[in-house]
Amino acid sequence: MGVACDLVILTVRDGSFEVLLIRRGIAPHRGRWALPGGFVRPAEDLEQTARRELAEETGVDSDRIHLEQVATYGEPGRDPRGRVISVAYLALVPDLPVPVAGSDAASASWIPVADVLADPGRLAFDHHRILADAVERARAKLEYSPLATAFCADEFTISELRGVYEAVWGVALDPRNFHRKATRTEGFVEPVGATTTRDGGRPAQLFRRGAATTLHPPLTRA
Amino acid sequence: MGVACDLVILTVRDGSFEVLLIRRGIAPHRGRWALPGGFVRPAEDLEQTARRELAEETGVDSDRIHLEQVATYGEPGRDPRGRVISVAYLALVPDLPVPVAGSDAASASWIPVADVLADPGRLAFDHHRILADAVERARAKLEYSPLATAFCADEFTISELRGVYEAVWGVALDPRNFHRKATRTEGFVEPVGATTTRDGGRPAQLFRRGAATTLHPPLTRA
């Protein structure tokens, strides 16, 4: 019985919530879009497999990237090659400096999540469902965890952080209330002590990710 | 590569939060406690495997039982027989009429969750960690889903429902505020129209599980 890891790699670029997809070069489903993934090697842990694939596709040192398991899909017949069960992982990456520097860059692209979710036939295998499950997990985790910072650079402004929430949730948030909430929630963000004017207007303080693993109280979606 | 499903079957009996464990009759780890489980058959879906094992262990028609996937564990070396990855499922069952009517009843027992969690060496394989993850999932889901009703009989009183929360969370809740919260949260419970005096005191209204899948607002732990 084959065991594979598939990756849902999400980012936020210019206010757009996007997923990294590859165009399959080999059968089955040759030429169709799919999630990046690969088989687990004999001596390899599941998370190691996921990190290896992540590094291959993004060219980024995967140690600093948030990666978590989402679910496992094992329906007989989900892969025409035979019985393959797939462990899906969710990766949240910042807007990468080099767009897609992986081994097979020509066939990998960032695609808006909303476009892919709106078209259930776009992805090969059962990858549409895997994507939907992973996106829902990401949306839910933004509420009660400081995970939105995983989409930001090391240092970020509060409005950049707000932009992540707005892109992922697809809603508009009040900048003033968001600012209060983000800065007052214990352990969410820590001031760096510097400012930037890169977002225009009055200089904004820079922040770094705080030490908290869960947010009390949570941020609420719309 | 072998693929198995392991089951964390939880219940609440007489105010005690308990897990169904079996004493292993064969190597490896013969004679030690473990979670029930078994290998996935070639033409079988993962959830089918879990439901089959659940029916074998509890003797209950598993269609009416809440079952959800928790996580997959695949560290090389977690099973001395070779490379086995295990998909863990969480099952929530009401206090069963026939305690444990499975095929191998003599070796299966309900054990208080707190006792098992307090002793990391009690379970075989990596089952302690699987149990801990599943219990945390169950505790979290009681907050924002109507899942506590899965531990109750078809018809239950509000104080019986409160007893589930108190047992699973290990806290005392205010009966008056809990009553208000449970009955006013849209879709959580619906009145049956009958009463019972089985809990003593003034007759209590009976309720059934409502239609909601998530609770707004959530119940809060302590």
Place this chain on the structure above:
DNA sequence: ACAAAAGTGTTTGCTCTACACCCATGT
């Protein structure tokens, strides 16, 4: 001067907690 974004203060309404109090049964 003006636009744009950062950040603070205030009002208003809601929710949650804690607890006083009454209700309906068994013994």
Place this chain on the structure above:
DNA sequence: ACATGGGTGTAGAGCAAACACTTTTGT
């Protein structure tokens, strides 16, 4: 009569949405 648990009412604290307002830059 009394104990036991069921259920409602209410005051006070705390939180959050909505929005007026001030601050600090670039052009």
